[in-house]
Amino acid sequence: MVPEGHTIHRLSRDLRSDFGTHPVKASSPQGRFQNGSTQINGKTLSKSEAWGKHLFLSFDDELILHVHLGLIGKFRPHSIESSTTDTVRLRLEGKQAWHLTGPQKCALISIDEFVNVTDGLGPDPLRRGTRWNHFAENVALRRTPIAVSLLDQSVIAGIGNVYRAEFLFILGIHPERPSCELTDTEIRGLWELARAQLRQGVRLNRIVTVSREDSGSVPGRVNSDEALYVYKRESQPCRRCRAAIRITELGGRKCWWCDRCQPR
């Protein structure tokens, strides 16, 4: 429902399949993207790709639309007949009407700007051709807590506050362990887990990290209050050892962990 890397990759895929090769109708009901939407209107989506939490839509191979949802942005499908509100920055019409609200970024950019953005990103486990040793090198260079490194988009692209806490729990890694002190096995584990979890996130279009064994049901059918191990579960019992889940602030964001399952 909300944006970490899986959301953006799923969005990229859904928009591509919705628009196909037909011209798209574009407008900016809110008016803040009037100019841009006018340029896009009537053009065809020629490419749709995600890099971490960034979405890039190319139109007629000449315009590049850069969208970043930030913390509160949404890009959701509605029926073609649906009306818009004055918070809709961009409305794109294909088979459905896609409403973009509250984005951190919605702008037409040049190739240079595109390269600038993507150059600043670490490897995205959902993109082809990315190698885990890039991630390993980035982690090994940092003394900051591993929980902080995981949120740094130049270390690994697409991880957000939910996934970072969940990954560290699943692998039994204390969030405050200095990044450079992680073993190769742990770093490799983080990368493989990220890849598997983000893929599942794309497939389900939601984050479900709890395993079948721990939840008792298939990931696609897990209740929302049983989908995660630690995120937003402070003082509730750990799903594995029943110890109280703890919370702290790391990298300016809240981080949850289990003292017993994730020893220092």
Place this chain on the structure above:
DNA sequence: TCTTTATGGTGAG
């Protein structure tokens, strides 16, 4: 009907 919070990121001091 308020106030708070949020899966993010930037730019100022």
Place this chain on the structure above:
DNA sequence: TCACCCTAAAGAT
């Protein structure tokens, strides 16, 4: 480290 941007749902009153 902090203020700030943008919106909507959840929680408090």
